[in-house]
Amino acid sequence: MHRFANPARFLRLSALLLPWCAGATVILTILGLWFSLFSSPPDYQQGETVRIMYIHVPAAWMSLFVYTNMAIAAACGLVWKHPLADLFAKAAAPIGAGFTFVCLVTGSLWGAPMWGTWWVWDARLTSVLILFFLYLGYMALVNAFDDPQRGMKAGNVLLLVGIVNVPIIKFSVDWWNTLHQPASVVRMGGPSIDPSMLTPLLVMAGAFTAYFLSVVMLRVRTEIAQRKIQTLRLSVASGVAGDGAVSDGMQG
Amino acid sequence: MTRKKRRLYMLGLALLGLGSATALALTAFQDNIVFFYSPSQLQTQQVGDRNFRLGGLVEEGSVKKQPDGVTTVFRVTDTAHTVDVRYRGQLPDLFREGQGVVAEGRMTGGVFVAREVLAKHDENYMPPEVSEALKQAGVYKNPADSATKTAKKE
Numbered sequence: 231m232h233r234f235a236n237p238a239r240f241l242r243l244s245a246l247l248l249p250w251c252a253g254a255t256v257i258l259t260i261l262g263l264w265f266s267l268f269s270s271p272p273d274y275q276q277g278e279t280v281r282i283m284y285i286h287v288p289a290a291w292m293s294l295f296v297y298t299n300m301a302i303a304a305a306c307g308l309v310w311k312h313p314l315a316d317l318f319a320k321a322a323a324p325i326g327a328g329f330t331f332v333c334l335v336t337g338s339l340w341g342a343p344m345w346g347t348w349w350v351w352d353a354r355l356t357s358v359l360i361l362f363f364l365y366l367g368y369m370a371l372v373n374a375f376d377d378p379q380r381g382m383k384a385g386n387v388l389l390l391v392g393i394v395n396v397p398i399i400k401f402s403v404d405w406w407n408t409l410h411q412p413a414s415v416v417r418m419g420g421p422s423i424d425p426s427m428l429t430p431l432l433v434m435a436g437a438f439t440a441y442f443l444s445v446v447m448l449r450v451r452t453e454i455a456q457r458k459i460q461t462l463r464l465s466v467a468s469g470v471a472g473d474g475a476v477s478d479g480m481q482g
Numbered sequence: 483m484t485r486k487k488r489r490l491y492m493l494g495l496a497l498l499g500l501g502s503a504t505a506l507a508l509t510a511f512q513d514n515i516v517f518f519y520s521p522s523q524l525q526t527q528q529v530g531d532r533n534f535r536l537g538g539l540v541e542e543g544s545v546k547k548q549p550d551g552v553t554t555v556f557r558v559t560d561t562a563h564t565v566d567v568r569y570r571g572q573l574p575d576l577f578r579e580g581q582g583v584v585a586e587g588r589m590t591g592g593v594f595v596a597r598e599v600l601a602k603h604d605e606n607y608m609p610p611e612v613s614e615a616l617k618q619a620g621v622y623k624n625p626a627d628s629a630t631k632t633a634k635k636e
Binding site for chain 2: 271272273274275276280283305308309310343344345346347350352353390391393394398405406407408409411412413414417422423424426427
């Protein structure tokens with residue numbers, strides 16, 4: 231695992247993987263949308279409204295998946311001080327927050343016609359809202375320090391504290407009675423969802439995952455490039471200061 | 483013990499403590515996190531005159547529109563106990579006999595007068611043809627069965 235924590239190796243590897251992930255995102259999204267909008271049946275109870283599921287459920291899975299990965303990265307960052315782990319968590323946060331937002335909005339749009347309400351304070355909906363606030367809180371905290379190193383450390387601690395929310399979200403529908411229905415796919419006894427509807431769901435989940443991988447690699451690469459520029463500027467500035475000349479033009 | 487090892491153990495201990503604290507807190511608040519009471523729970527729970535939510539299945543054959551056109555009377559069941567419900571207003575699309583429902587309101591003279599009725603749907607998704615085929619083959623799983631399971635779990 232430590233081998234992959236090397237930024238130079240990551241840059242090489244991600245340059246290789248990025249086009250493939252981006253291509254997979256495009257293909258899987260087109261395929262998934264075609265499946266979910268045209269080539270899947272309406273539900274026996276919900277009719278055509280069930281198609282919201284093909285966006286809502288993958289977004290919900292990704293919001294948990296991204297957060298769990300960020301928390302693992304935070305643990306690696308705190309224990310082994312891998313700079314790449316910190317960068318990954320920082321790069322993944324806005325993407326995870328985006329998935330959570332999509333999950334909340336589509337859930338609300340789905341709830342209005344089916345349940346008869348946009349929002350209720352049941353255990354599932356509330357815990358997902360807390361997850362959204364954890365993402366936002368992490369992003370605010372990381373940027374709240376003058377010293378980026380300290381910001382990262384505080385953010386990592388917040389991520390690890392927030393990890394208790396992940397099992398709560400997953401099992402909220404089993405532990406308490408909620409308006410939200412129990413899990414349909416990842417559950418004891420196999421999926422309770424017809425194969426003709428499971429296929430578009432899994433293809434869309436694949437598309438969301440490929441999208442996340444592409445964007446997070448791109449964002450980590452950008453972060454590394456920014457760090458390099460920062461270091462260069464600092465060394466140039468200190469070099470200039472050492473010569474006794476005052477020139478801002480060089481940093482342009 | 484190296485510093486990395488020590489940090490790892492510290493982190494493990496901290497997470498363990500945090501996890502147990504959360505588990506304890508959630509167990510303590512068990513009753514407050516519950517979104518609705520089932521008809522069986524109502525038998526033992528003192529609800530008094532306050533607002534609460536009642537959840538269960540709409541009993542087959544119990545839905546009756548009142549002559550005024552906007553009031554609906556039905557019974558909510560968890561197969562063990564039933565509660566009479568009266569609701570004045572528009573019902574959600576998924577409201578139908580045999581389906582899950584969550585109603586908010588209060589008990590008035592043995593009848594639950596609902597202010598709001600929400601439909602609850604189950605975790606089963608299938609095309610209409612499949613549900614027809616299942617019904618014809620006689621292996622169709624009525625949503626009421628899963629409700630019995632839930633009631634037993636309580």
